[in-house]
Amino acid sequence: MPDTVPIARSGTDRTSLYAEITARIIAELEAGRLPWVQPWGTPAAAAPLGLPRNAATGRAYTGVNVLILWGAVVARSFSGQSWLTFRQALALGGHVRKGERGTTVVYADRFIPDDERRRARDTGEEPHAIPFLKRFTVFNCAQCEDLPDDIAVAPPIPEGLILxxxxxxxxxxxxxxxxxxxxxxxxxxxxxxxxxxxxxxxxxxxxxxxxxxxxxxxxxxxxxxxxxxxxxxxxxxxxxxxxxxxxxxxxxxxxxxxxxxxxxxxxxxxxxxxxxxxxxxxxxxxxxxxxxxxxxxxxxxxxxxxxxxxxxxx
Structure with missing residues (x-):
């Protein structure tokens, strides 16, 4: 994943990150919102229906990141569901607008340390993979400037609605x-x-x-x-x-x-x-x-x- 920022792999840090994510979901529920049900399709609709996607790769975000990014779109009144890392915005010829605050999402995976590989070879056992989390920051395309025209920031406004x-x-x-x-x-x-x-x-x-x-x-x-x-x-x-x-x-x-x-x-x-x-x-x-x-x-x-x-x- 581009622009990922590894966090220490201690159990305490993993627990802290899980706690942060859980706290976000609890806050949504306490505010009377279900973060897994998109609150759009009303006269006040903002972003179009669909999964949040990375604007550079076209890939849809998955897992808990969908809930995090949906929540950010609603809480911060973004007009679209396309996201970029800071470096991706630069690579596309644009940039994140000065003063904008990013949204932290996570990347979960597993890896096998070299010591564990050696132990498995010596004992003939299967190596044990260790789960880890990375956190990285993304910005909604509405927070960026000078992006290519084909990077949609907001749905078009029907002609004639603005005098x-x-x-x-x-x-x-x-x-x-x-x-x-x-x-x-x-x-x-x-x-x-x-x-x-x-x-x-x-x-x-x-x-x-x-x-x-x-x-x-x-x-x-x-x-x-x-x-x-x-x-x-x-x-x-x-x-x-x-x-x-x-x-x-x-x-x-x-x-x-x-x-x-x-x-x-x-x-x-x-x-x-x-x-x-x-x-x-x-x-x-x-x-x-x-x-x-x-x-x-x-x-x-x-x-x-x-x-x-x-x-x-x-």
Whole structure:
């Protein structure tokens, strides 16, 4: 196996590796998921059905590695089931994106030490093979860049699901927008937006509001408008940033002729808490939202009205 990293063959190390794998499966079960039943085939489908495969060799992974890689696809919202080692990505002319974290899988086999071979020859007995495990790291193709076109990263998006002006805005923004997976978020640390594909939504128009909401968050990066994005989930600072992103998405939707939709009640509740605790909050949030929307719209050479989108989409 390429890029394998042998571990010591002591019983303690083998036990530790088995314990790690078992802990992963237990965590899946405690979260209410069966790791041996693919949780796809729903309106929020991400990766296509099938076994995970090595993108360089075409071989399907087997055994417990299937469960490990399925779990990684779901937990980390990957858009495909193709995997590569670090060296394989380089050999294909690409590379693993900086800051990406790999997934550890295992390779089990047996070997016969030289001493055991000699003992077997001297005694006329059959040699005893010793089981061993190797762990090695793989990366989903969605974590890589500059791979050949024939290395599929994500299923194609049916034509017409993304409105041309929204797609133009996303491309003009220069933000790294990754379409796939089951979650929508902006990563301040790595400066990228993740959003499920439009076909995962009950109504494709909701994809636009979601994508523009996450794009609104991205304007807070230090290289853009430099907002404070350090708030942890559930904090007032986090809720305030969510309010900025949601209002900016509404402004962007209006500018692009897209009917906006509202967030879930849990977000609304958090916003109410912010507004009730600070009567200046809505003014400050709306101001920051305008700056975010203006920043993104300013990336376009020209902003089209609703009629233009209607003509373009038929």
């Amino acid at each position: 041309p002006r929204a797609e133009a805005l996303i491309q003009a923004s220069g933000v790294d927008v990754r379409i796939g997976g089951t979650g929508a978020f902006y990563s301040p640390q790595h400066d990228y937006v993740q959003v499920p594909p439009p076909q995962a939504f009950f109504e494709p128009v909701n994809w636009h509001r979601t994508a523009l909401h996450e794009l609104g968050h991205s304007t807070g990066h230090a290289s853009r408008l430099n907002r404070d994005l350090s708030g942890s989930f559930g904090s007032r600072r986090y809720a305030f940033e969510e309010l900025i992103a949601e209002i900016s998405a509404a402004y962007l939707c209006a500018s692009l002729g897209i009917v906006p939709t509202v967030r879930h009640a849990d977000y609304v509740g958090a916003w109410l808490e912010v507004l009730r605790g600070d009567d200046h909050a809505i003014v400050r949030a709306a101001s920051q939202a305008s700056k975010a929307a203006d920043y993104l719209l300013g990336c376009l050479p020209e902003v089209a009205g609703p009629a233009d989108d209607e003509r373009e989409t038929g």
